[in-house]
Amino acid sequence: MNKWIKITRPVNGLMGFFSIYIVGFIAVNLHIAEFIIPLTLGAISVFLVTAGGNIINDISDVETDKYNHPDRPLPSGTITKKAASYLAISFFIIAFIVSTFISIFISVVVVIAELLLVSYEFKTKKIGLPGNLTVSLLIGMIFLYGGFITGTISKMLLLFLLAFFSNMSREIMKDIEDINGDVDRVTFPKKYGIGMAKIVSAIFVVITISVSVLPYYFHVLSIYYLYAVVLDDLLFAITIWYLKANISRGEKVSKVAMIYGMVCFLIGGI
Numbered sequence: 001m002n003k004w005i006k007i008t009r010p011v012n013g014l015m016g017f018f019s020i021y022i023v024g025f026i027a028v029n030l031h032i033a034e035f036i037i038p039l040t041l042g043a044i045s046v047f048l049v050t051a052g053g054n055i056i057n058d059i060s061d062v063e064t065d066k067y068n069h070p071d072r073p074l075p076s077g078t079i080t081k082k083a084a085s086y087l088a089i090s091f092f093i094i095a096f097i098v099s100t101f102i103s104i105f106i107s108v109v110v111v112i113a114e115l116l117l118v119s120y121e122f123k124t125k126k127i128g129l130p131g132n133l134t135v136s137l138l139i140g141m142i143f144l145y146g147g148f149i150t151g152t153i154s155k156m157l158l159l160f161l162l163a164f165f166s167n168m169s170r171e172i173m174k175d176i177e178d179i180n181g182d183v184d185r186v187t188f189p190k191k192y193g194i195g196m197a198k199i200v201s202a203i204f205v206v207i208t209i210s211v212s213v214l215p216y217y218f219h220v221l222s223i224y225y226l227y228a229v230v231l232d233d234l235l236f237a238i239t240i241w242y243l244k245a246n247i248s249r250g251e252k253v254s255k256v257a258m259i260y261g262m263v264c265f266l267i268g269g270i
Contacts, residue, residue, distance in 0.1 A: 003073045003078045003079055004073075004079070004087070006072070006073055007054070007055055007058060007072070007073045007074070007079060007084060007087070008051035008054055008055060008091075009051070009054040010051070012050055012051075012054060013046075013047040013048075013050040013051045013054070014047065016043075016046040016047055016049075016050040016142070017043045017044070017046060017047040018043070019046070019142050019262075020039055020042050020043040020046055020142070020145070020146055020149075021039060021043060022262065022265075022266060023142055023143055023145070023146030023147075023156070024039045024146055024149070024150055025266065025269055026146075026156075026159070026221075026265045026266060026268070026269040027146055027147060027150040027152040027155060027156060027269075028150050028152060029269055029270070035149065035150050038102045038149045038150075039146075039149055039150070041098055041099065041101050041102050042099070042102060042106070042145060042146070042149045044095075044098050045095040045096075045098045045099045045110055046095075046142070046145070048091045048092070048094055048095035048098070049091070049092065049095045049110060049113055049114055049117070051091050052087075052088040052089075052091035052092045052095070052114070052117070053088075053114075053117040053121075055084050055085075055087055055088040055091070056088050056117060056118060056121045057121055058072060058073070058074045058084065059074065059081055059084055059085060059088070059121075060121040060122060060125075062074045062075055062081065064184075092114045095110055095114070096110050096111060096114075102149060105148065106145075106148055106149060109141070109144070109145055109148060113138060113141055113145075116134050116137060116138055117138065119134065120134040120135065120138075125185065126184060126185045126186065127185075127186055128175070128185070128186050128187045128188045128190070128191055129188045131171075131185075131187075132168055132171040132172060132175070132188065133168070135167065135171055136163075136164045136165075136167040136168045136171060137164065139163050139164070139167045140160040140161070140163040140164040140167070141160070142163070143156040143157075143159045143160040143163060144156055144157070144160050147160075155220050158211070158214050158215050158218065158220055159215065159220070159265060161211060162208060162211060162212060162215075162261065163258075163261075165204050165207045165208040165211070166204070166205075166208045166236065166254070166257065166258055166261065167258065168201075168204045169201045169202075169204035169205045169208065169236075169239070169254060170251060170254040170255065170258065172188055172189070172197050172200055172201040172204070173201050173239070173243070173247060173250055173251040173254060174251055175187040175188055175189050175190075175197065176189045176194055176197050176198065176201070176247050177247050177248050177251055179194065188200065198243045198244070198247075201243060202240045202243055205236050205237070205239055205240050206240075208236055209233045209236055209237060212229050212232065212233055213226065213229070215265075215268060216229075216268070220268075221265065221268025221269060222267075222268050222269070222270060224267045224268055224270055225264055225265065225267055225268020225269075226268075227267075228263070228264040228267045228268070229261075229264045229268075231260070232257055232260050232261050232264050235253055235254075235256060235257035235260065236254070236257050238250075238253055239251075239253050239254045239257065
């Protein structure tokens with residue numbers, strides 16, 4: 001793969017790109033064709049912001065990547081940090097320009113996402129819970145972004161909260177799993193102990209399960225969502241048990257539950 005493409009990690013960007021169309025369908029269902037141009041512009045901006053964020057991640061982790069990922073463009077020396085910085089900045093600027101064709105308000109949302117990405121890589125990633133909060137906000141912002149584009153922000157707010165709470169649980173699980181390897185980070189389990197981290201992770205799971213019925217209750221999603229989310233709630237509940245039994249497996253089950261949660265949203269959008 002070309003080094004300039006490789007440094008952007010295009011698979012991540014494409015996932016963000018197509019997620020905007022998924023959110024658009026959830027938001028307006030069969031009326032999605034009416035929003036195809038702003039959704040496409042939004043998808044392009046998400047791809048560019050994600051690519052820029054991936055490059056900044058490589059810049060931030062260049063020293064550790066010399067051991068963990070020596071084949072990446074920066075640690076291998078095929079791309080300089082200066083060139084990578086220019087590329088990331090260019091992606092962020094182009095993403096902002098593209099978003100202005102949707103609306104100025106949407107472009108403000110893009111800038112906020114970019115600032116969150118930069119703050120995560122150079123500050124909050126190393127100080128535990130604020131880093132978890134930042135990542136979870138960015139995950140949930142996909143729904144807010146799609147809601148702003150389609151004018152259905154009130155509808156998307158509950159889905160944002162579900163994505164946020166479920167990802168908070170998973171982020172803490174990942175920190176527990178990586179506690180021995182995170183030598184340069186003061187993560188939540190490092191600061192407050194694994195026992196407390198497991199409790200907080202479980203609390204976020206319970207909150208996720210508790211509010212999962214609300215999209216149906218408030219007529220955001222159909223009865224089909226309610227049928228489908230029962231299995232998703234069961235998967236999240238299983239992660240609580242794995243917090244004691246096998247944290248690595250619990251983190252993987254949580255990831256499956258989050259992916260299936262998006263399927264539930266799609267089913268409920270019908």
